[in-house]
């Protein structure tokens with residue numbers, strides 16, 4: 626079944642408000658008229674509100690890089706899904722490997738964040754992926770299974786209709802080392818099979834699974850040619866509007 630591709634940019638901790646607005650002014654021109662795929666950018670929290678205003682009416686979706694599970698409360702340094710919604714956010718990245726590995730987020734926190742995002746009517750992009758030592762030990766599927774089972778435990782398929790999963794092998798993030806299209810397809814097929822086991826095949830067939838890890842114009846077309854690769858989550862290469870627009874267009878240099 627045809628799934629609508631999603632090409633998403635995760636800017637991480639890059640770009641001030643001014644830099645974000647300059648980017649958007651250029652990027653909107655570069656991707657104007659593209660209607661056969663969804664495009665998303667996730668600037669830092671500080672730029673979301675104005676970015677949302679600049680993107681209104683363009684068809685480019687706004688994403689956030691994380692969200693807390695509560696609507697408000699004594700959680701210093703956190704941002705709630707309701708606050709993000711007001712800024713015009715549609716997608717929220719949850720469980721990015723930098724959140725897991727640098728900031729100690731565990732599967733239970735990720736499950737709660739996902740729940741908060743869904744409750745606010747936003748769409749989560751749940752990131753999963755193995756570390757290099759786990760891949761080398763032949764534990765890739767075991768890690769993906771644990772991350773997905775725990776993040777999605779307690780949900781009914783009807784609650785998860787807008788879920789997106791991003792397979793991001795940790796060894797490929799920011800390293801320049803991309804998974805081969807075969808490695809990506811193998812992991813995506815495994816994830817889809819697991820979703821089928823958990824929630825039924827109809828559900829699994831509808832869920833978009835993005836690949837993330839050193840995606841660039843040189844490798845996007847080969848990745849997108851794989852049947853279970855439904856899009857990309859792009860870090861470093863989404864920071865330049867020209868480069869990201871080439872990825873959006875699957876334009877190999």
Ligand code: PEP
Pocket residue numbers: 635637793797798799800801837838839840858859860861862
């Ligand atoms: C990411 O941060 O989600 C990512 C995939 O980064 P990069 O494209 O830089 O590897």
